[in-house]
Amino acid sequence: MNQLNSRSASSCPLPGRWRAFSLLALAGTLACSAPLSAAFAETVLYRTLRVQTGKPNRVAVYLSLKPDCSRGPLAEIRVKKLPGHGTLVVRRGSSKRSSGPCAAIPAPAQAIFYQSRDGFSGQDQIEYEVVLGNTVERYAVSIVVEKTAPPTQRMPDRRLDDSIDI
Numbered sequence: 049m050n051q052l053n054s055r056s057a058s059s060c061p062l063p064g065r066w067r068a069f070s071l072l073a074l075a076g077t078l079a080c081s082a083p084l085s086a087a088f089a090e091t092v093l094y095r096t097l098r099v100q101t102g103k104p105n106r107v108a109v110y111l112s113l114k115p116d117c118s119r120g121p122l123a124e125i126r127v128k129k130l131p132g133h134g135t136l137v138v139r140r141g142s143s144k145r146s147s148g149p150c151a152a153i154p155a156p157a158q159a160i161f162y163q164s165r166d167g168f169s170g171q172d173q174i175e176y177e178v179v180l181g182n183t184v185e186r187y188a189v190s191i192v193v194e195k196t197a198p199p200t201q202r203m204p205d206r207r208l209d210d211s212i213d214i
Contacts, residue, residue, distance in 0.1 A: 091185075091186070092175075092186045092187070092188050093185060093186065093187050093188070094187075094188050094189075094190070095187060095188075095189045095190070096189070096190045096191075096192065097162070097189055097190070097191050097192070098191075098192045098194060099162065099164065099191060099192070099193055099194070100193075100194060100195075100196065100197045101164050101165075101166065101167060101168055101169050101193050101194065101195055102163065102164060102165070102166040102167065102168075103163065104161050104162075104163045105161065105162050105163065106159055106160070106161055107136075107159075107160040107161065107162050107174070107189060108159065108160050108187075109143055109157055109158070109159045109160075110122075110123045110125065110157060110158050110159075110178060111143055111144075111145065111155050111156075111157045112155050112156045112157065113145070113150050113153065113155045117149060117150040117153055119155055119156070121180065121181070122140075122156050122157075122158060123158065123178045123179060123180040124178070124179040124180070125138050125158055125160065125176055125177070125178055125179075126176060126177040126179060127174070127175075127176050128175040128176055128177060128186070129173065129174055129175035129176075129188075130174065131162060131164075131172045131173065131174050131191065132172055132173070133164055133165055133168045133170070133172045133193065134162055134163050134164035134165055134168065134172060134191075134193075135162070135163050136160065136161070136162055136174055136176075137160070137161045137163075138158060138159070138160050138161075139158065139159050139161065140156070140157070140158050141156075141157060141158075141159065142154050142155065142156055142157055143155065143157035143159070160176065162174060162189075162191060164191075164193045168193055169193050169194055169195045170192075170193055171190065171191070171192060171193075172190075172191040172193055173188065173189065173190050173191060174188075174189050174191065175187065175188045175189070176189075
């Protein structure tokens with residue numbers, strides 16, 4: 049054991065106490081790396097949206113209503129990836145749910161709208177995050193742009209709503 053320590057000590061250019069400090073720092077980094085990587089792991093929610101070329105299309109609406117129908121804070125929307133073949137706009141306004149216990153109660157809201165370039169048809173993609181307090185939800189939306197009007201869609205998402213004044 050002493051031979052191993054003396055050999056490794058002679059190959060290290062740092063004095064004894066600095067070598068011990070650097071080893072402790074390395075051990076602390078390695079010990080903390082697993083929990084940190086787990087803490088930063090994120091879930092991405094994938095959706096597909098079919099839209100008509102050149103027309104504005106609502107991607108999502110986020111209301112500031114709590115489950116008890118009182119007003120809560122407005123979520124922050126962060127665009128992470130802009131579309132390659134159109135525009136993405138986040139607008140603030142007011143909206144109300146069309147059904148449920150909080151139906152017809154107007155509340156501040158934000159909506160995301162996508163519009164392709166005129167005449168474009170094919171695939172596009174956007175990514176955004178919705179931040180509310182300590183919660184971050186990341187969305188990757190694949191957009192299929194068609195020249196004719198797509199069939200009416202209803203997306204099951206607790207934050208989406210039909211009625212919007214934005």
